[in-house]
Amino acid sequence: MSTDATLIKQHLIDPEICIRCNTCEAICPVGAITHDSLNYVVKADICNGCMDCISPCPTGSIDNWRMMPKAKAYSIEEQLKWDELPAELSAEELAEATGDTGGDAVAAQEAAQAAVQAAASSSSAASTAVTSGFNSAQFGATIPPWSAAHAYTNLYGPKAHDKTITATVTGNLRVTEVGKQDGQQDYDTHHIVLDFGNLPFPVLEGQSIGIIPPGVDAKGKPHHARQYSIASPRNGERPGHNNLSLTIKRVLEDHDGQPVRGVGSNYMCDLNVGDKVQVIGPFGASFLMPNHPKSNIVMICTGTGSAPMRAMTEWRRRLRASGKFEGGKLMLFFGARTPAELPYFGPLNNLPKDFIDIEFAFSREVGKPKRYVQDAMRERAADLALQLQDPNTCFYVCGLKSMEEGVVLALRDIAQNAGLDWDTVGAALKKEGRLHLETY
Numbered sequence: 001m002s003t004d005a006t007l008i009k010q011h012l013i014d015p016e017i018c019i020r021c022n023t024c025e026a027i028c029p030v031g032a033i034t035h036d037s038l039n040y041v042v043k044a045d046i047c048n049g050c051m052d053c054i055s056p057c058p059t060g061s062i063d064n065w066r067m068m069p070k071a072k073a074y075s076i077e078e079q080l081k082w083d084e085l086p087a088e089l090s091a092e093e094l095a096e097a098t099g100d101t102g103g104d105a106v107a108a109q110e111a112a113q114a115a116v117q118a119a120a121s122s123s124s125a126a127s128t129a130v131t132s133g134f135n136s137a138q139f140g141a142t143i144p145p146w147s148a149a150h151a152y153t154n155l156y157g158p159k160a161h162d163k164t165i166t167a168t169v170t171g172n173l174r175v176t177e178v179g180k181q182d183g184q185q186d187y188d189t190h191h192i193v194l195d196f197g198n199l200p201f202p203v204l205e206g207q208s209i210g211i212i213p214p215g216v217d218a219k220g221k222p223h224h225a226r227q228y229s230i231a232s233p234r235n236g237e238r239p240g241h242n243n244l245s246l247t248i249k250r251v252l253e254d255h256d257g258q259p260v261r262g263v264g265s266n267y268m269c270d271l272n273v274g275d276k277v278q279v280i281g282p283f284g285a286s287f288l289m290p291n292h293p294k295s296n297i298v299m300i301c302t303g304t305g306s307a308p309m310r311a312m313t314e315w316r317r318r319l320r321a322s323g324k325f326e327g328g329k330l331m332l333f334f335g336a337r338t339p340a341e342l343p344y345f346g347p348l349n350n351l352p353k354d355f356i357d358i359e360f361a362f363s364r365e366v367g368k369p370k371r372y373v374q375d376a377m378r379e380r381a382a383d384l385a386l387q388l389q390d391p392n393t394c395f396y397v398c399g400l401k402s403m404e405e406g407v408v409l410a411l412r413d414i415a416q417n418a419g420l421d422w423d424t425v426g427a428a429l430k431k432e433g434r435l436h437l438e439t440y
Contacts, residue, residue: 058283226264233315305399
């Protein structure tokens with residue numbers, strides 16, 4: 001069999017199930033995953049079968065494979081146009097494609113699978129060869145803290161034939177000022193409350209849901225779900241009610257930096273009280289807060305990445321108010337361009353100082369030098385070094401992908417300057433479910 005006829009086990013992403021959360025692309029150690037405004041796809045010539053992306057995927061869309069002749073592997077261009085996965089090739093089709101008229105297609109499949117397993121065993125070496133510099137994603141945990149509550153996931157599914165759940169809008173409040181630049185709206189963030197009535201929809205802090213905007217896209221296909229982190233604690237935005245809240249900012253440009261009015265964000269921000277919304281999920285089983293009463297939580301976020309942090313903070317606040325919980329330390333590093341763009345700025349400032357330690361970082365404040373969350377972290381190096389050494393401390397990072405590397409690099413430098421071995425500390429954070437990265 002020629003090299004071109006060799007079978008490979010090609011890694012694919014199911015576009016019907018994918019909720020475009022960016023988890024797979026963020027965590028891939030070899031840069032094999034990319035996306036456009038429609039699909040997330042895998043580069044067959046780069047993927048080494050390391051499987052790092054499988055367990056973090058909230059929907060299972062990433063766990064799809066096709067046996068393909070190497071020369072006919074699905075290209076990135078093909079995958080970006082898919083609305084659904086192609087059918088698997090039969091053994092006969094594979095035999096014909098590889099020129100294997102002797103009936104050895106099954107043996108060829110087994111050989112290809114063995115090759116993929118061999119590639120997975122050497123994924124660390126491949127990662128080093130393909131990527132250069134600091135790889136922050138390798139330190140992100142894919143398991144929750146040991147004391148986290150059990151998360152329910154995928155109760156309502158994303159495929160067209162799966163059922164959704166209908167929620168009613170009971171609140172839509174703007175939580176930032178409306179900024180304008182060059183006559184155009186520059187930012188507009190809303191706090192939206194959805195009620196599920198008598199239908200079960202259990203969620204935990206750190207989970208997310210999918211919202212399906214009505215209508216169809218430019219190709220006449222129903223819009224795919226948009227993912228949003230839950231901003232309320234497990235017992236509801238209003239305690240004891242079957243509701244939850246979301247923090248949503250209108251999207252003004254696409255992944256390529258081109259101006260666009262986001263379908264999902266504009267739909268959500270324009271909702272009125274009483275409107276009905278189609279929901280899928282919940283998603284996420286690792287970005288969960290610890291329940292251990294002595295546990296400490298360090299939260300690092302920008303913009304609407306504050307949603308899960310608000311949920312965790314509010315749950316701890318309610319436990320504290322009940323008088324039945326002796327909580328550990330809470331630290332929050334919150335970044336935005338200006339105070340006006342920071343969601344929940346007022347309520348955060350009203351929280352007791354002995355309850356939560358907050359550091360704000362603003363990068364575009366008039367008359368002041370740029371300051372990012374990693375700068376604030378370095379200023380608090382002594383405190384963070386103690387938290388890195390405490391096995392009861394969990395770290396959560398949420399916001400734009402561009403912040404992730406700087407934040408993890410800051411943790412590394414803080415550890416090293418405190419005389420700690422970062423390789424040991426970083427490996428422990430991942431293994432023990434203590435460092436969680438959710439960037440997009």
